[in-house]
Every structure is written in C-alpha cells, then in structure tokens.
Amino acid sequence: MQRDRNDYSDDDVKRRGILWALWAVLMAPVVLLLMAPGDDPDALVAASGNWAMAWLAVAVVMTPLARLWRGLARWLWLRRAVGLAAFAGSVVHLWLYVLAMRSFAEPGGEWALIAEEAFTPGILTGWLALILLLLPALASNDRAMRWLRQAWKPVQRLAWPGAALALVHMAVVHDGFSLALAVGGMIAGLQMARFFPVRSTRKAI
Amino acid sequence: MRMILMAALAAATLAGPALATGKMKCTATAEQRKPIDDLKAELVKQGWTVAKAKVDGGCYEVYGVMPETGRVEAYFDPITFEKLYVEQRGKVLFKKG
Numbered sequence: 001m002q003r004d005r006n007d008y009s010d011d012d013v014k015r016r017g018i019l020w021a022l023w024a025v026l027m028a029p030v031v032l033l034l035m036a037p038g039d040d041p042d043a044l045v046a047a048s049g050n051w052a053m054a055w056l057a058v059a060v061v062m063t064p065l066a067r068l069w070r071g072l073a074r075w076l077w078l079r080r081a082v083g084l085a086a087f088a089g090s091v092v093h094l095w096l097y098v099l100a101m102r103s104f105a106e107p108g109g110e111w112a113l114i115a116e117e118a119f120t121p122g123i124l125t126g127w128l129a130l131i132l133l134l135l136p137a138l139a140s141n142d143r144a145m146r147w148l149r150q151a152w153k154p155v156q157r158l159a160w161p162g163a164a165l166a167l168v169h170m171a172v173v174h175d176g177f178s179l180a181l182a183v184g185g186m187i188a189g190l191q192m193a194r195f196f197p198v199r200s201t202r203k204a205i
Numbered sequence: 206m207r208m209i210l211m212a213a214l215a216a217a218t219l220a221g222p223a224l225a226t227g228k229m230k231c232t233a234t235a236e237q238r239k240p241i242d243d244l245k246a247e248l249v250k251q252g253w254t255v256a257k258a259k260v261d262g263g264c265y266e267v268y269g270v271m272p273e274t275g276r277v278e279a280y281f282d283p284i285t286f287e288k289l290y291v292e293q294r295g296k297v298l299f300k301k302g
Contacts, residue, residue: 041256101276104269116274116275116276117275117276120293120294120295121295121296122295122296172294172295173295174294174295
C-alpha cells in the first residue's frame with residue numbers, strides 16, 4: 001500500500017531528525033570555510049573539494065568497516081547523511097570554483113574560462129564525478145527507495161565510479177596526487193574487508 | 206587479519222603525503238633572482254591576468270589567465286623570465302626541452 005506523505009511513525013520522524021542533524025554537523029566545516037574565506041579563492045576551492053572527498057570516502061567505506069567492527073552495522077543507515085553531505089560539499093565546491101573563475105575574468109567572462117578548460121583531464125573528471133554522484137544523491141530518500149525498488153542499489157553504486165573519478169580529479173587538477181593516493185589506498189584497503197568472513201564477537205564455548 | 210589490514214591502511218596514509226609534487230627546479234639563488242613583481246608586470250603587459258606568483262623549486266610559479274589559453278599554472282626562470290613550463294588543470298601545454 002502506498003504510504004501517504006503524512007503517514008510516518010514516530011521512529012521515522014526521529015530517524016529523519018537524526019539524519020538531518022548529522023548532515024548539518026558534517027556540513028559545518030564547509031560552512032566555516034565560507035565564513036572565513038581568506039584571500040585565495042583557489043585554496044577555498046581546494047579545501048571544499050577535500051571535505052567533499054573526505055565524506056565521500058567515509059560513505060563508501062562504511063560497509064567494509066562494519067565487517068571489521070560489527071557494532072557499526074546498526075549505524076549503517078547514517079550513510080545517507082554522509083553521502084548527502086559529500087554531494088552538498090561537491091555542489092559548494094563547484095559554486096566556489098565558478099566564483100574563483102569570476103575573480104580572474106571580465107564580468108560574465110567566467111563561463112568562457114570554464115568552457116575553455118572543461119575538457120582538460122583535471123576538470124573533466126570533476127564534472128563527470130559530479131554527474132555520477134547526482135543520481136545516488138537524488139535517490140537518497142525513502143520515496144526514491146520505494147519507487148526504484150531493485151533498481152535503487154545499482155543507482156547507489158554509481159557512487160563508486162563517482163568516487164574513483166573524484167580521486168582522479170583530486171590527483172591531477174592541482175598537485176593532489178599524494179593526497180589522492182592516500183585516500184584511494186585507504187578506500188581500496190578497506191574494501192578488502194568485504195572478502196573476509198564476518199567473525200562473531202563472542203568466543204565459542 | 207584485522208591487524209594486517211590496519212597496518213596496510215596506516216602505511217597507505219603515511220606513505221602518500223611523503224611523495225614530492227615539485228614540477229620544475231631552478232638553481233638561481235635568492236640574490237640572483239630578479240624581483241617577482243617585475244615578472245608580474247611583464248606578464249600583465251603580455252595580456253595575462255596574474256592571480257598569484259611565488260617561488261617554487263627555485264623558479265617563479267605563476268597562477269593566472271594566459272591569453273588565448275585560459276587558467277594556467279606556469280613556471281619561469283627567475284633570472285631571465287624565460288617560460289619553462291605551462292600546465293592547465295593536469296594537461297601540460299608547454300615544457301622547455
């Protein structure tokens with residue numbers, strides 16, 4: 001039966017409240033960046049991108065981490081807030097990029113500058129990553145889960161190529177190779193946990 | 206197994222930032238370098254918009270908009286102001302041979 005818009009239990013409301021609160025906490029570093037922007041627009045663009053990448057990395061390692069620490073498994077539903085914070089951080093990153101380009105251009109000339117470099121490896125990977133992350137972000141709600149049914153998981157898995165492209169973007173756009181390697185190594189390393197059998201926390205008697 | 210995984214993760218985290226990112230090296234000493242503001246003025250005369258200029262690897266590194274090209278990161282010899290390297294968002298446009 002289709003649930004009505006107002007037909008939510010107290011648990012649903014509480015769950016939503018926790019998700020929004022966590023999202024707000026995760027967005028705080030990005031908001032703080034905007035409140036104290038400094039005088040280097042490129043540094044601001046890079047910092048916002050790093051925060052978005054950090055939350056994206058956390059979102060994609062939560063499942064393998066829950067195999068290492070089984071107590072985390074019951075908190076996996078919080079991944080929605082982490083993923084949405086990563087996407088929102090990416091949108092802020094894009095907005096700051098446009099503002100940075102505006103600071104180097106004649107009025108209205110930022111779009112020509114953006115178009116000029118759109119197909120360079122560092123920028124193209126960023127655009128593609130954002131497009132891939134858009135779909136899982138749009139589908140990160142209960143209504144989309146009900147509507148998409150079995151297709152919901154494949155849509156969420158687009159976050160994987162999105163994360164890979166975001167890492168390449170981070171590596172090549174401006175001297176970010178070592179940081180991208182560290183984050184990528186950590187993500188790849190934790191994925192190995194998916195192949196280990198889950199151990200019981202209780203010892204056999 | 207968990208310990209091995211943790212050790213591998215720690216190694217990946219520590220090993221990453223240790224890698225160098227320097228692109229060009231110039232051997233001129235600080236006394237030999239011409240003022241960086243002269244380079245900026247020269248580039249503005251050529252139609253550049255200079256966002257930032259600093260010393261990197263002994264060379265002058267400039268971020269800005271290069272005419273007919275767009276946003277670039279470029280390296281110059283600090284004595285002759287000769288162009289050594291130009292990169293646009295991960296794409297090398299020029300490198301002195």
